[in-house]
Amino acid sequence: MDTREIELIARKLALQNAYKYGKAPQAGAVMGKLMGTHPELKAQAKELMPIIQKALAEIGQMTNDEVKSELESIAPELIEELHVKKETRRGLPELDISNVKPGQKVTLRIAPNPNGPPSLGNARGIIVNYEYARMYDGVFIMRFDDTDPSIKKPMLEAYQWYVDQAKWLGCPPDKVVIASDRLPLYYEYAEKLIEMGKAYVCFCDHDTFKELKDKGEPCPHRDALPEENMKNWRAMLNGDFEEKVVLRIKTDIRHKDPALRDWVAFRIVREEHPRVGKKYLVWPMLDFESAMEDHFLGVTHIIRGKDLMKTADKQRYVYKYLGWEYPKVYHWGRVRLLGFGKFSTSVMKKGIEAGEYTGWDDPRLPTVAALKRRGFEPEAIRNVMVNMGVTETDIEFSMETLYAENRKIVDAKANRYFFVNDPVALRVKGAPQTTAKAPLHPLDHARGFREIHVDENPEVLVTLADKNAFRVGDIIRLKDLYNVRLTSMEPFEAEYVGNDLSVLKQGARIIHWAPVDGLPVRVLGPDREYHGVAERGVHNELNNVVQFERFAFCRIDSINRVVVAYYTHP
Incomplete structure (x- = not known):
């Protein structure tokens, strides 16, 4: 695919995004859509970003009407795609609305x-x-x-x-x-049913009524006249009876399903209600209310x-x-x-x-509040x-399903940082003083770069799990920094061996790291807590979801002497 063809596709997708959301699109969102529709371009990610940014700069100056007009001209199918998805993404079967009147x-x-x-x-x-x-x-x-x-x-x-x-x-x-x-409204209709002879006050205790009901026999109060039932109902409201007294709806006492035989509509509850106090003594059952x-x-x-x-x-x-x-x-x-x-x-x-x-x-609880605090997107x-x-x-329902859906949304938004849990110090001998430079987002360099200063012959922090995965002589690429060769496990030491990326072709592994003067971080997860150190740039991310590289997406919840983050998902 030549450059001009890529430019046209990128422009179409950027226009579609601007049309959908009514505002200038983000580079990460357009890049994600481009990669999703043309996976063969993934190897050209670095070359694609300038093309996308050029399209965004031009589209960002356009009005919504101009965006719509151009999209209708060069890619009307992308407008239709949005409308089709709006209707079908819901995944809900149609309702029978034959009962809905004009x-x-x-x-x-x-x-x-x-x-x-x-x-x-x-x-x-x-x-x-x-x-x-x-x-x-x-x-x-x-x-x-x-x-x-x-x-x-x-x-x-x-x-x-x-x-x-x-x-x-x-x-x-x-x-x-x-x-x-709204209890007075329920009382009004209870009295209508009493007057119609369709409801009665029952004085049987629970076990007595159940025995009669199971045999399909009426309780002795079922055939009381409406006038007597109304009198007893008013006595219930006045608090004259003990709590076993209830108002029942008269159904079919011989119904094949005992659960449907003369069910309780109201009962006496003397306990105080948090909202209305002791204003009412007679409360409707859920079926009636x-x-x-x-x-x-x-x-x-x-x-x-x-x-x-x-x-x-x-x-x-x-x-x-x-x-x-x-x-x-x-x-x-x-x-x-x-x-x-x-x-x-x-x-x-x-x-x-x-x-x-x-x-x-x-974070261990399945509540909406917990998911919100962990940083889930409501759309997911x-x-x-x-x-x-x-x-x-x-x-x-597996939480993995929610994780996958949320990842689609948050991946393009979350800035990247290094976080090392269970940290151990690695001494690097012969290394020069330098500054590691890493993008805040790998597909959106316009956001800027993190800069992490490293002294000569430094100590850097790596995870205990990574330490245990290597042995003396292994060459490791410290991501966005340089290459080292392990020389000792106890003490844990390595020597600087340059910055040539060709070591990756020879089997060297890339691991993340953190500076020793980074921020202490406590991550609260649904299964456990994690303790470690992160780059200092995390202090700019309060209330945001970030991706701790090679660890997980996390929401930065508070920043004090120790940063507290909530684990979102891998």
Whole structure:
């Protein structure tokens, strides 16, 4: 491929990038796309960068309209490619929207219990429901089902955590609803059902009712008149009864599935609610509250776990009694997160309270907060969750999948630095005073270079693993510095043998290193901590993800006497 042909391809890809994002493209992104579409050019990377930078300089002076016009003229297929990818990248099957009436919007919701921050599982629900809402120009609702003040007690902070982290994921809700604000509305419809003879107050204890239910026999209170049930209901609200008293929805007491027989809609809970205190004593069960809200909010489509398949069967009784149309329902299978073990919100909370974890963003936890602090790109999380699709098949999800997706995005952004974990000092005899010069990014020299000063006959730091991999007589290339030959293992010493890269053809290995006066670094990872030394230039990277060469991508979290970094992924 001649130079003129390469220049045209680079210009097309740079125009496409500028058109897609509405701003001047970055050299690394264009280079990555060029290498991906024409891998035969990888050997010419150094020659390609000036060509790309020339195109970027010209395109950076163009307006968005000028970019679009030229791209339409020389490569209209690249515009079409963007639109096709926008529609198909989602990987989501179409919804059945036959139930959506004229003037009605497709409406979906995520309904978490805010007893902790969003986990990776919650992220899936947020992302998929949001994507569907956008696919159909619809509405995405975040509804907090916080009507369990005892077993799954809400955390006041978690409400805002959910909203903020949904926004960070790129999935801001169009509307936020909190169930604990709306109990009078649920009471109103409970009373409608009582008046219709479709709900009754049951005084049986749990075991007694279960015995009757399993035999398909009604409890003695089932046939009480609506007037008596209303009186008992009001007594429940006044706190006149003990906690075993409940309001049940009347279904089919002989239904083939005992779980659907006269299910509980309301129960008495005397424990204080974090938001509304002791304002209410009678709280709806999730099946009732969710049924009400899906109707009130105009939800047209529900996506829920297949473990909740019976929920729709229960709720349809209420919808039938009230003359409502039930939403379309889709179920998906469980996701088993490989590499994290079994984590529930309660398990994580106990671990934090016991000091086992530093907080909800501890890198060992499968929370959105932890992924954010580790430096993951929200786009990568969205892509992975969408690619799972909506299927009833159970899925095993490996973090390696997320690592690969995130690497595609972060590789072009992250500056490179040397970091040596488990450092050992190597004395180099006969070496001149010099300054190592290495690019911040190998494919984008326009970003500049790191300069690391090295004295004559210096000590440099290398990893213990590298030391153990060599023996006396081996020639090693200290990356971007010079070549050395090992002369002693104890003490660990080498001699300077020049700077000729031809040693690589003779089998010499390249290893990274760090200056002895570098910055001490502590890397917090999901499996362990790493301690070592990095180049001093890392102090400019606070809150950024960098690539520690031959180690991993890491996010620089804090810079004090010791730099603290969070391990992103290899």
